[in-house]
Amino acid sequence: MPQMMALVLILLILYIGDIVATRTKAWIPSVFVCAVLFLAGYWTFFPKDIVARAGIPQVVAVMLMYLLITNMGTLLSVKELLKQWKTILISLAGILGIIIVCGIIGYVLFDKNTVIVAIPPLVGGIVSAIIMSGGAQEAGLPTLAVFAIIIYVMQGFAGYPLTSIMLKREGRKVLEKYRAGQWEESLDGSKGEKSEAVAAIEENAMPKMFSKVPAAYNTEYFQFLRLAFVGFLAYLTSKALEPIVAVSPFVLCLLYGVIASSVGFLERHPLKKANGFGFAVMGLMLFIFDTLNRATPEMLLDLVTPLIVLIISAVIGMFIFAVVVGKVLKVSLEMAFSIALTALYGFPADYIITNEVINSLTQDETERRVLTSHMLAPMLIGGFISVTMVSVVLAGIMVGMIVPVVG
Template sequence: MPQMLALVLLLVILYLGDIVSIRTKAWVPSVFICAVLFLLGYWTFFPTDIVARAGVPTVVAVMFMYLLIVNMGTLLSVKELLLQWKTILISLAGIVGIIIVAIIVGYLLFDFNTVVVAIPPLVGGIVSAIIMANGAKDAGLPDLAVFAIIIYVMQGFIGYPLTSIMLKREGRKVLKQYHAGTWHVSDDHKSSIDKQQAISSDENPMPRLFAKIPSSYNSSYFIFLRIAIIGFLAYFVSEVLKPIVSVSPFVLCLLFGVIAASFGFLERHPLKKAGGFGITVMGLMLFIFDTLSRATPEMLMRLLTPLVIFILSAVVGMFIFSIIVGKILKVSKELAFSIALTALYGFPADYIITNEVINNLTKDPKEKEILTSHMLPPMLIGGFISVTIVSVVLAGIMVNMIVGPASAVQ
């Protein structure tokens, strides 16, 4: 398949996902449609390396991940994290719910290794899934290696539409209160609105550390250079820490992005200002869907029962625990459940779904601003807490708990 044909096919899929989302007013998220179409493509005429053929091999996708996660770090701040402490507690409660219910149900129906391999991918994204898949493969458990990837691939099929439904209900409630004049913007929402206004500003001044340099020198290349430096520092520190503790460079990218923006080394949302945000999100989305090439119909049928049971257990667990903690913290059940659901997909799906819902609920700029400030920060932070941080830590611990066939015999 020629490179440009592969690229055209993939972009057709991404665009069809957008069309369906727009036509259904985000009841059917674009990422769900794209995942279905990718599966059908792989099961029919797509070459398994179609994403690499289109120009996004793994090495390019990893570069996009470094750039995007540093960029997302610049959208956060220590103050924002402190303001979003309720989000962090709800996200952690959802994770606890996943672990407890999955362990109880798993031990009743499946063996120890299946439970251990299933939990980290349920809590997080591709990094934890790959860690567990490699651990199972090294332990001589090929089926469980596939199972880890399949869980990651398939759990979004429940997470995407559920999140869309919950966020639409939350958005309608907020708009109803706004129209009735009873919606009051809290301090954390005001902070988010101010940040969104700063980010959307057309001005492109130099960051604080480079204030003495004329702003005309702040070219796209200079912005990309500074993002890449932060990404390299994250990688370097991760490698230096390896003999002591294993820390994902992507976790450090997020942390260093927050620090770089706080100290004035990077501006807020630098990828957008450099004109590279759209193509990097596209590349990362293609990389995520590329994992579907491993999900053959035979594998899905063989792993269908444990797959469905574990995903449903995770949803039930996060629903119960997030609703309880949300009620204690006076956060609506719709928003609390949505925050917990980010564990099933993380970034960039949480960003995309939230924006889809907002754009389909209203076209008014002021209403969009209110909905964005209310829903986007907790959705992003919830996804970062579960997928980017907790799931990687969990995977690092639980991969050592896998018992290989030889060990089991002994």
């Protein structure tokens, strides 16, 4: 198959996934549609290396992971995290619920490796799924390598509709209080001003360290250079720590991204400003679907039971723990559960779903601001904490717990 034909085919699949997700308002996740089409292709006429043929071999995907995870770190700030402390506690409670309930049920019904491989993708998204899939493959467990990807693909079926339902219920209650003149404030104490978490998505300012550099010199190459340099520092640190403790360079990319944006070396969302975010996500998504070339119909049938059981267990666990902590912190059941559910998809789905819900509830601009102030920042921070931070750290730890196949 020629390179450009391979590229056209796989991009067509990604676009079909987007169309279906848009038409169904994300009730059918795009990643599910793409996964089904890739499987159909692999089981018929796709070459097993179609993604590499199209131009995204493993070495390119690893480079994109360095850039994307460092970019994730720039979306966080210590100041915003302190303001959203209730959100952080609820998100961490939901994650703890996933670990405990999935751990208990999983260890009773399945083997240790299945549970270990499943938990980080359930807590996070694409990056943790790739880390666990790679770890399982290296340990001689190709079925579980596919399982990590399948969980990432399927968990949106639980996350998207439940979040939409919960946020709509929460939004209606907020509007009812606002219209009756009884509305007070949001989780972080704000009364309608734009959150720093929201500003991180929209901000275009030059980083502080380069504030005196003319804007004309802040080219896309300069933005890529600084992002790659931070990723390189994370790699060097990981190698330096190797004799003492094994720390994933991707975990350090996240930490260094936070530090680099805080000190003004990187701007917020530099990949987007360098016009590279879309391409980076595309490359990583293709790398994810490339893992499915090892999946057989028999393998998928074997994975159906643990897939359903562990996703349901995760939802139950996050519900119980997040709602209990939310009640203690005087956060509504709906808002607490919605924050916890961001673990199943993260950014940008949390941003998109919240805005869709707000737009469906009211057309009044003032009411939209009230709902945005109340719901959007907690949803973004919830996704950042679970998917961006904890899941990557958790995957970095748990990948070392996989028991390799001997012989």
